[in-house]
Amino acid sequence: MIVAQRKPLDEIIAKAEPFKKVVIAGCETCVAECHAGGKKEVEILAAQLRIAFNRKMVPVEISECSIERQCEPEMIESCAEQIAAEEAVLSLACGVGVQQMAERFPNLPVFPGLNTTFMGTHSAPAKWEERCAGCGNCVLDLTAGICPIARCSKSLLNGPCGGAHDGKCEVSEEIPCAWAEIVERLTKQGKLGQLRQIIPAKEWDTARDGGPRKLIHGEAAP
């Protein structure tokens, strides 16, 4: 899923302050899972903003709405009437949802309330970890199901750099060395020898480096 975290409250207050009516729009999918932008987070943020504006004696009216998936244009319609009556939108969706909202309401200022962080997984209670870089050409079959692009700090394809130490990355003791994990898993599988083969340099044109990507599903396209 897409993992995001809320922007600092002061930053959000500064963005909302110049308006009289602001709607906070939540998203019930990925960002709700990581406790950043679901209905509950919309309620909390709305309360925090109301308290803050009350204290500052700034008359900003805060309303709330929640959309199943802000990245889907038809789902935004469920709240379109309410949003259209506002002066600004504070979107608690990932960057995709924020942009979809801005596209639907081109005359309304739309602000992100979250920082979209990465594609990852819920690895432990209250902990999320990056798992995929969306590079468009998956090599997970070669690396025991551990992504060296997303999980190695240097995106190395052919084994750990000289900086790996006790299974940790040179960047931080908090980061497991993806290649140490790959080597460990393949050793357990008795397949370490498969790493003798050189994985060729990646062609990054399928990744972000190729420019904004587009997918057209041949069979499903009208």
Added chain:
Amino acid sequence: MKSGSRLEQLLSRGEFVVTAEMGPPMSADAGAIMKKTDFLRGTADAFNITDNQTAVVRMSSLAASVLCLQAGLEPVMQMVCRDRNRIAMQSDILGAVALGIRNCLCLSGDHQSFGRAGKLLGHPGAKNVYDLDSINQVRMLRQLRDEHKFMGGDPVKGEVPLFIGAAWTPLGDPVEFRVIRLGKKIAAGADFIQTQGIYDVERFAEIMQKARAEGLPEKAAILAGIIIPRSAGMLKYMNNHVPGVVVPEKLIRRMSEAKDQKAEGIAIAVELIRDIRKIEGIRGVHVQPVEWESAMPAISEQAGLLPRPEAAG
């Protein structure tokens, strides 16, 4: 001859070679390079010019290599994957060869967050590149030289004479993979290998035995890394913080008990060179003075490595 470099000539003649490392200044001061070359002249056969090591901005390796050449010393230009994509790397290589550089050492490079680990600020917020890993970097340079082709497949006119090097951290984690990774670097086209600093000669000898079992020392010249220690504190620091550098406890004790730690450091480096030289398959040493270039003459002299042999030219 692949490159005709002095390093390649001496290795192909079976000489026990010596390379020494030299860090470019954090300035545009050409004089700083000249000062170092004065200390280093005659102490080794070729001199590694580091490439923004620890991700701290320094004079470019290419420029410092040319200054080194102008001073009459043969450079080994280091090139890291952190800062350049395949276009920039190949472009820099063409320029380097045109300017007379014949040796290139391929490296992943320290991550940009590494700079802040020491006293310097570095640029931890920089966007890194890592378009290639060091193994594909080696492969790309071999293709330029041997197949006269850029990585993308376009032809390269004329020769790209290069002696291609790669690094090896024999005692780095996961240690069971290090010989495999060395094999990959050699299969990709590395002509010579320079290792991370070795202090644990026994463990290194064991790993070398594994490398010999794979037939690797015959395929590429392995030069063992020697980091000249200056103090017991430095040895402790390296043991704890420099990945792949393992310092035996007795060496740290010996250093802390020494009256003159600097003199002891030189003695230790000399002993390491003598002991490592006995390991089958070691074709030379790569000495890293780490900003103590003035120690090099004493080390080469006491280790019996002087005078350095003449190359054919």
